[in-house]
Amino acid sequence: MKLLDTPRPRTLTGLDSIPFPSDEAARAQALVARCPVAGETPLQSAPAIATEAAVTSVWLKDERGRMGLGSFKALGAAYVIATAAQSQDVTGQTYVTASAGNHGMSVAAGAAAFGAASVVYIAQTVPDSFAARLQEQGARVVREGATYEDSMKAAEAAAKANGWQLLSDSSWPGYTEIPHCLMEGYLVLMAEAISQVSSPPTHMFLQAGVGGLACACAVLARKAWGSAPCIIVVEPEAAPALYGSIVAGEAREMPGPVSEMGRLDCKMPSLIALKGLERDADFFATISEDEGQAGAGLAMVAGFASSPSGAAGISGLIALDAEQRASVGLDAQSRVLCILSEGPAT
Numbered sequence: 101m102k103l104l105d106t107p108r109p110r111t112l113t114g115l116d117s118i119p120f121p122s123d124e125a126a127r128a129q130a131l132v133a134r135c136p137v138a139g140e141t142p143l144q145s146a147p148a149i150a151t152e153a154a155v156t157s158v159w160l161k162d163e164r165g166r167m168g169l170g171s172f173k174a175l176g177a178a179y180v181i182a183t184a185a186q187s188q189d190v191t192g193q194t195y196v197t198a199s200a201g202n203h204g205m206s207v208a209a210g211a212a213a214f215g216a217a218s219v220v221y222i223a224q225t226v227p228d229s230f231a232a233r234l235q236e237q238g239a240r241v242v243r244e245g246a247t248y249e250d251s252m253k254a255a256e257a258a259a260k261a262n263g264w265q266l267l268s269d270s271s272w273p274g275y276t277e278i279p280h281c282l283m284e285g286y287l288v289l290m291a292e293a294i295s296q297v298s299s300p301p302t303h304m305f306l307q308a309g310v311g312g313l314a315c316a317c318a319v320l321a322r323k324a325w326g327s328a329p330c331i332i333v334v335e336p337e338a339a340p341a342l343y344g345s346i347v348a349g350e351a352r353e354m355p356g357p358v359s360e361m362g363r364l365d366c367k368m369p370s371l372i373a374l375k376g377l378e379r380d381a382d383f384f385a386t387i388s389e390d391e392g393q394a395g396a397g398l399a400m401v402a403g404f405a406s407s408p409s410g411a412a413g414i415s416g417l418i419a420l421d422a423e424q425r426a427s428v429g430l431d432a433q434s435r436v437l438c439i440l441s442e443g444p445a446t
Contacts, residue, residue: 101391101419103332104343104384105427112378113350117273119280121319121376125287131182132175132288137167141289143296144440148402153417155434159301160404160414161293164443169209171410171442172289172313173202177267178210179285180278191215194264198251199234200226200309201363201409202442203269208237219258221251225358225365227445248366249353270310270370279312280372286316293317293437300325301437303430306381307334307412309366311342311373313441318380329437330382330428334416336361337386341369342377346384361392363409363442383428387412391419399440407445413438 132138142162150158167174177197184190194217197207204220211218218239222231224246231241244254252268259266271279304321306314314333321329335343338359345352351374359365377384387395392408395415399406408415417436420428430436 101388101416101421101424102337102343102386103420103424103427104346105382106346108379110346110378111349112345112374115351115371115375118271118371118375119276120379121315121372122280122284122287123319123323124284125291125320128179128284128287129291132179132285135167135182140292141166143293144404146402146404149398149414150436152398153436154432155430155436156432158417158436158438159297160438160440161289162404162440163289164406164410164440166289169202169205171202171205172286172439173206174209175285175288176269176282176312177203177206178213180267180282181210181214181216183281185214193217194219194262195267196255196259196264197221197267197269198248198255200248200365201230204234204239205237207267208234208239212238219264221255221258223247223251225362249368269312270366270368271372273371276372279370283312283316283372286313287320289439290317290320294320294324297437299435301329302434303330303332303428303436305332305334305413305416305436305438307364307409307416307439307441308342308373309339309364310368310370311377312370313439314381315370315373315376317439319376322380331380332383332385332416332428333377333381334385334387334412336364336392336412337388339365339367340386341366342374343384343386345369345374346378360389361409361412363407364412385416387415387419391415394418404440405444406440407442410440410442
């Protein structure tokens with residue numbers, strides 16, 4: 101595991117035109133509550149993981165049952181479409197996106213719920229089983245490219261060529277309004293966790309792909325608890341988009357091999373997430389493929405079956421060596437919050 105501590109204020113260039121993430125959780129909660137399948141996900145105590153990590157307690161915000169879609173992503177793209185439907189008729193609209201995982205499921209489900217169509221571009225490395233799940237939700241699935249970034253470029257081109265609405269969970273210059281709204285939807289899970297936890301955590305380990313989940317959780321944690329929690333962002337070492345950008349001092353695409361943490365295998369950060377986490381995160385960390393598997397294995401043994409992507413926060417927690425534990429202030433009295441972001445890979 102690699103651990104990066106860069107003192108604040110940090111100075112990333114090229115983000116002046118990029119908005120900070122929303123912290124309007126109440127607005128998101130009010131809209132999500134109107135969904136017939138909405139409901140809080142549980143905050144689970146995980147004593148076996150706490151014992152392994154040598155801390156007082158570990159809490160897992162368990163998103164595996166979120167709105168019947170199996171991950172926190174249910175709160176994202178579907179929230180964007182529901183927000184749009186409040187002010188316009190989206191019937192017949194086509195939403196197009198790229199997905200390395202569950203974002204495409206949220207686009208497909210949200211589109212179907214409001215009478216719209218969906219097209220989801222996926223890379224060649226995405227399993228056939230996931231393509232089948234997307235099709236079951238009503239999406240047209242198109243394979244394009246070797247990486248998520250390749251499929252994202254294809255989705256963007258298709259949107260322009262066909263007059264479709266691009267609905268990405270990432271952001272870049274000139275494309276911020278939709279992902280800003282999408283990340284607002286993610287605030288719902290953190291608002292729930294804040295109300296469910298018995299006392300504020302001392303540490304939060306947040307997994308990141310493009311960074312939307314980690315950013316939404318961090319911004320609301322800071323609003324609720326100030327500087328008290330130490331926030332550590334965890335990425336695969338094969339896809340260190342945030343870590344590498346913080347080191348470089350600007351957003352960078354980070355080349356690397358394909359990661360088994362496929363939902364996190366994103367080589368370019370969302371610029372909104374990068375801007376938010378530059379401000380709100382304390383540490384950035386990368387974990388190896390073996391460390392990712394170890395966290396998923398521990399979660400399974402503890403009764404919380406997930407994927408290496410879904411359990412990557414747990415992986416980051418248990419991968420710290422003695423020196424790194426001291427750096428982040430982790431000890432036997434620590435109270436840790438992680439997000440169990442999805443169920444086992446299918």
